[in-house]
Amino acid sequence: MCLSTVYTSCGSEQREIMKDVARIEAEGRGFWLINLFGERKFIEGDIKTVDLMDAHSVIIESDTPSDF
Numbered sequence: 070m071c072l073s074t075v076y077t078s079c080g081s082e083q084r085e086i087m088k089d090v091a092r093i094e095a096e097g098r099g100f101w102l103i104n105l106f107g108e109r110k111f112i113e114g115d116i117k118t119v120d121l122m123d124a125h126s127v128i129i130e131s132d133t134p135s136d137f
Contacts, residue, residue: 073119075102075127077112083128086112093127100129 072089087110092103099113114131 071121071125072105073121073125073127075112075129077114077129077131078117079131086110086129090127 072091074088075086075090075093076083077086078084087102087104087108089105090102091105094101094103096111099111100116102110102112112129112131114129117128117130118126119128120126
């Protein structure tokens with residue numbers, strides 16, 4: 070099983086949003102993150118990178134400081 074950690078980045082700063090993300094669903098201007106336990110969180114932005122090999126991470130670039 071491959072679970073990911075999702076981070077948001079704004080400028081040069083990066084912050085962890087959610088661990089153990091099993092599913093990401095696009096909606097409107099953002100994404101629903103759904104973890105292994107079914108918890109959901111919405112984040113606005115664009116996917117910047119997806120690393121499923123080494124870091125198991127997804128970075129979503131956000132222009133909105135409130136998401137950061």
